[in-house]
Amino acid sequence: MTTDQAERIRGHIASLMHDIRPEWDVAGCVAALRALPDMPTGALTIAAMRYAGDPANTTPAMLADLGNRAWVSDWHLPCRRHPQNRAWRVNGQCASCYADRQAAEYEPRPARDTTADPHPLETALSRLGSRGSRECI
Numbered sequence: 001m002t003t004d005q006a007e008r009i010r011g012h013i014a015s016l017m018h019d020i021r022p023e024w025d026v027a028g029c030v031a032a033l034r035a036l037p038d039m040p041t042g043a044l045t046i047a048a049m050r051y052a053g054d055p056a057n058t059t060p061a062m063l064a065d066l067g068n069r070a071w072v073s074d075w076h077l078p079c080r081r082h083p084q085n086r087a088w089r090v091n092g093q094c095a096s097c098y099a100d101r102q103a104a105e106y107e108p109r110p111a112r113d114t115t116a117d118p119h120p121l122e123t124a125l126s127r128l129g130s131r132g133s134r135e136c137i
């Protein structure tokens with residue numbers, strides 16, 4: 001992101017912050033945004049809006065404090081395949097995605113061979129003849 005782009009984005013975010021908190025001037029909001037390290041615009045916008053909406057924050061200056069609760073996110077993207085669910089995995093999947101994947105990977109056990117001799121040892125011993133199966137055991 002070029003410096004001009006970053007400055008333009010800061011100006012837009014500062015305007016939104018000013019709309020939420022009219023007592024904060026845009027220049028002060030821009031200054032607070034400049035104090036932050038580079039980060040994705042979406043994360044910056046969300047945190048700035050949370051910060052401005054929090055009545056505990058009296059000036060824009062503390063937005064640069066990454067320990068401020070505006071930076072703590074309890075907000076989650078919805079799952080793309082299950083929009084009713086929160087995506088809670090790092091890859092954006094939800095619990096339903098996990099269950100779907102588990103079901104797709106599930107392989108049932110092979111069917112039992114019903115033609116097999118249920119007593120193979122006794123059958124083998126009975127084939128030995130007169131010595132019989134019970135006497136050898």
Ligand SMILES: [Zn+2]
Pocket residue numbers: 079080081082085093094095096097098
């Ligand atoms: Zn899902």
